[in-house]
Each structure stands twice: as C-alpha cells, then as structure tokens.
Amino acid sequence: MHFNLQKQLGLSSLCSSLLSFLCSNDQAQVAFHPARPPSYPLAVRNPYLSTWMPADRVDRLPYAESQFWAGQDLGWSVMVRIDGQVYSLMGVSDLDASSILPATVRRAEFTSSHSLFDLMAGPVSLTLDFFSPVSPSNYLRQSLPFSYLTVQVNHVWGRDIQIYSDIDGRWTGREHRSVHDFEEHGKLLFHTLSVEDAPRYAEDRDMALWGHAILASRAEGSRNLSALAGPPQVVRAAFATNGNLHEEESAWSAQSVVALAHDLGNIVGGASVTFAVGYEREEAINYLGDAYTGFYRSEYPTTHEALSFFLEDFEEARLESWRLDDELSAFATAAAGPKYADIVALSTRQAYGGIDLTIPNSSLDTDRALAFIKELSSDGNVNTIDIIMPAFPIYWVMDPDWIRLLLEPVMLYLDAGRWKLPYTIHDLGSHYPHAIGHDDQRAEPMPIEECGNLLILALAYVRATGDESWINQYMGVFQKYADYLVKNSIDIAEQLSSNDAAGPLANETNLAIKAAIGIKAYGELSGDQKYSQIGDDHADIFFRQGLGTDERHTHFVLEYPDMPNTWKIPYNLYPDVLLGLETFPREAYSMGSQFFSTVRGEYGVALDNRQDWAKSDWNMWLAGTFEISTRDEFVDDLWAFMTNGKHNWPFSDRYVSTSAHGSEPGVPVLCRARPTVGGHFALLALKGPNSLPSISTHKAYGTGGSRYDRFMDPAGEL
Ligand SMILES: *[C@@H]1O[C@H](CO)[C@@H](O)[C@H](O)[C@H]1NC(C)=O
C-alpha cells in the first residue's frame, strides 16, 4: 500500500512537469523554456522592424496576431497543408469559420537570437523558428532590415506538404492607405506593402509610414513557390483548396494580405522552408539634412539584391547565431547563474533592435558609417546620451566599436560648434529618424548627467578597443565638459538626471558620484593628472568626508546636505568598477551590499526612497558593484519580474518593485522594448570587453574593413 502510493505520487509529479504533454490530452499546457517571458521577439531588428508575440497569446498561437512593439496588432499568419488538410500554426483569428484546423502548441523557447514554437498539426510535428540575427561585428549582416521565419517539418513518413505565410496592410502603419507590389527575380519572390504617397520620415504611433514592409522567399530546387495578394478569406481558401497560390489576383483592399506558399511535395524525413519578413527604408535617417541609408546598400543597393543576399546568408547567419546563443548562455551562467543567462538572452535582440546602422545615401561610403538609436516608448529622441549610457555594457561585451558608432554622429555635431551651451547635449534630435540636432539650443537639459556620461563612454571605448585616435580628435570637446564638471558638481544646481520621471533635484548624490568618476575618466583620457586628482578629491568629499552619506556611512543619500534618511541606488559607481578607476574606495560599494537588503520590495529595490518603481538596467549596473549574495538577490528579483506572467509587453526596464505605496507589484510602467536593456549585460561586462569568441573572431565589414583590422583578436579561437 505504502509502496503503491509512492509510485502514484511519482507518476503524477512526472506528469505535471516534463512529460505533461504525454500524460494528458491535446489541451496540454505549453512548456516554456527556459522560462516564460512577457513577450517573444519574432522579427526585431531596428525601431521599425520590431514584431513580437505576447506570451499570453502563445497557447492560442494558431489564432494569435503578432504585435508591433508599441502594441498595434499586425497580421502575420503561418499555415501548413498536410495531405490536403490545412492547419493554422499562427495568426488566423477567424479559424473557426473555416475548414482550417488549429495546431496545438507544445513548447515555446527563446534564446538570444531565436524564438521557437513547437506545434502538432494533426499527426505532424512542426517548429516555427523566428530568427533575428544579432551580429554587431558583421555590419552587413547586422544592418539588413529583415528577419527569418523558418518552418520546419519534423520526421514525417510520406506526406504531401505545403507551407504558407502571409502578412497584412497593418505592417505599413496605415492599413487603409496601403498599396501592394510584387516582384519576381528568378527563384526569389517578394511582396512589398507601402503607404500611398507617404511623406518621407513620417511616423504614425511609432510605425514608419515611409518605406515598405516585405514578405519574401526563394524557391528551393525544383519545388514550387507561388504568390498571391487579396482578401485573407480568398487567399487562404485558395491555399486550402489547391495547396498553392496560382490564382487570379484579386483587387487590393484595406484588409488584404500578401501571401507566399511553398509546395514541398511528398516528404520523407524532415523538411523546412524559410521566409524573410522585413521593413525597408531606402532613406533610413535624416542626419543633419542628409539622407543616410542602411549599411548593406554599399553592397546590395536594391531590395532584390539585399533580399537575395539575406536568404543566401541564412545558413552562415544561423551557424553564427547558434554559437552566440551557446556562448552567451554559458558565459552569463558562469558570470551570475542561469537566471541571469535568461535575462541576458531575452535582452539581446531588443538591445540591438533599437538601432539602425547607416551610411550616407549619396556616397554609400562605408568609412562614414554611423549608428542611430531610438529612445523607444518615452519620447523617441535620437541618440540620447543617457540611453547609450545605460545600454553600453552590451556593446562592451559584444563589440565595443558600437560605442563609437553611436557617439560619432553626436561628436561631429558638437565638434562643429552648433551646440553652444557649456554642457553636453542630451540627444541629437527630438524625434527619430530626424537626427537634426538642436540648433535652437533647446534639448532637454541634463548638464551633469550627460557630461559625465560622455566622458565615461569615451574612456570605455578607448579601454575596450585601444583606439586613441578617435578620442584625440575630440579632446578639446571633452575637456570643455570636464571643466564644466569640475566647476559645477559639488554645489549642484537643481536639474534632471537620467530618470527624468522622478523630477529635478538640487545636490543629487548620484549625479555628484557620476561627476567625480567622469572627471577622473577625463584625467585618464587626456593623461592630465590634475583631473584625476580632482575626481579623487570629489569622491573623498562625498564618501570619506560624508557629504553624500548618512552619518554612520550605511548608504549614499538621495540628496545632500543633511538628508540622512533619503537614499537612491548609486548605480553611477558601476563604471568605476568596470574601468578599474578606483575613484571611490571599496567601502563605498560594500556598504550598499548591506543596505539594499533592508529596502528590498517584492520585486527588488526601487530607484530611490520616493518611488515604488525600479529601473532594471540601473539595478543590474548597481548589482555589478556588489558582493555576490546581494548581487544574486538583484538578479533573482529581475528574473522574478520578467517571468511572473502578469504582463505581456516587450521587456520593460521600468516596473513596480514594491507594494509599499499601494500599487500592484511586478507590473511594468510606461517603458516597452527599450534598447536600455543592454544594461542587463553589466555583470557579464565585468569579465572584460569583446569577450564573445563567436563575434570577435568573425569581423567582417564589407568594403570598409581595413581600418578596423587591428581590432581583430589573432589569438581568438574559432
Ligand atoms: C510553379 O508551378 C507553376 C504552375 O505549374 C509554374 O507556372 C511556375 O513556373 C512554377 N514556379 C516555380 C518557381 O517553379
């Protein structure tokens, strides 16, 4: 009796975990691996190609619509036809009224570059593999504004199979004004969708109205690929009936779709087909009045050449991505455990998905490559210094040259003397893609914040790459901002810091910390010891002499003087640790290891004593200054937020961390899909710059390569 009971218990716990799909019927729950994220990146490559699948739609994936990062639903369906019966794998919302059957979702997985869904369509097992390459050292590959969808049929024995995908007019941002075009170049077929007469550089709720959405694929071998556009009921019915799309085209209307279908014929074993989905803007960025275009146009100036290359590059890109996924997972686990590895994996595509890598549209000169980053979901600013700053740990780890690529557009503008105020500009334009500066001198003022950020970023770039020549040409600009900090960073006038939602303050300690480290960074950059000494002196005033701490030296205060009961997370200490500057003594970090356990809410530590919300990027920065046990608490808390199933946005870097003020903890606030999640790499960054062999040994720059060769790591392993 006792023995039998044990056996039963053992079986049922097996059922509830790994083997649930074998033990129960078709309503089995989806297995989430390695965890359940709020939303899955499907095609996430730049601010206008950012398509996601909210995790709370995954169990009904055959019906589910995908989403633009800002929340607009986008039509994207995938179907398979097996021996004449059609199953929806994704995105057919009106399934029940048709002869199409829903497949069953078994498993969902994310890695740093793939989102994978395993489904059963009747007796056949299939995998949808949404792959957005992250390849920062391969400028060509990184800059292509397309993403892969591979539909894999696993192990069948003699079945007749066709595979279909479509997208709709909502991908243009203005469905009712959308128009359709189709091109065929040998075996390459592609549809484009665009907005009729769209003004260049115009947005609607953050979607690009200029440029075009793309659905493409290439016929493989002798297999047949067909295309059709029209009302979804008509197009999908044609596929269901015939297994192909060789029909008369219907008139294009607002709710129409564009579709491609592969006929794989009779399959024994496995088979797969790959689609490309994208959003292309020939004029990608308005930089100071000149059009900048995607870096890839230096080699592939037309859409069909770019798409042909993208589809040809698939196998190599996929091999690289598997190496990257494995390395990131292994290195992040070694740095701070498996939960940290999950955080890093979900952050990778999003971090690069806020960026465009461009060259001048007129010359296509790859020596003039510039990167642009969008401040997603707050105000759309271009190349905000305090967006590049929190994100920089991911560039440091994966390819530190991106610090220069992102700062260069700003440095050119500052160096030209068009910004006349004595402190660093906040951003290079009020709204993406207009990187037109602020000749009216009216950028959001964050004087200490941005001066400190710029000097620290410049030093990080030199430390990581050894490239002093880039820094030297701007030394005069840097000195101006170092001098500004020397004069203005003890008695600090009321001003904003990066966290502008928290409002302005005078004498904010965390800004004083940033300034001390920024001044020291300039001392290192310029070799002028005088500045290093001033940085050290400021640190001494704020820490040892206690202007920035409570009397007993238990923590840094939010503001000084005489505000001992206030606090704010002093994340600006992190670059001091990363760059080994030793502006502050060890005790300045270690007191935090004690203190922050005492103000920890359900989902971790808030930004400061006034707020109930946390910033995930700054919390990972701060964790990088801690002893291991406190660091691990911060990782656990962020992972708990990421996986709690209470929300469905792209990874939010701002969320309610405590119920102390009466709000529901563990839910996001305002911020979606921001590239600042690059800051989650802060713990991995402590292992050194350029630390992923799969990336640093595969430098490839297209035609502009030679000047970067010295950064190749000859000792790196393949
Ligand atoms: C597919 O089949 C159709 C009709 O049989 C034919 O016209 C077309 O050329 C074929 N396409 C490819 C890419 O093989």
Ligand SMILES: *[C@@H]1O[C@H](CO)[C@@H](O)[C@H](O)[C@H]1NC(C)=O
């Ligand atoms: C960008 O380059 C293309 C190709 O040379 C050209 O047709 C287009 O007019 C250019 N756009 C601008 C704004 O100069």
Ligand SMILES: *[C@@H]1O[C@H](CO)[C@@H](O)[C@H](O)[C@H]1NC(C)=O
């Ligand atoms: C800021 O701190 C300085 C130095 O302690 C002090 O002289 C000044 O009065 C403070 N300013 C404010 C607004 O409290």
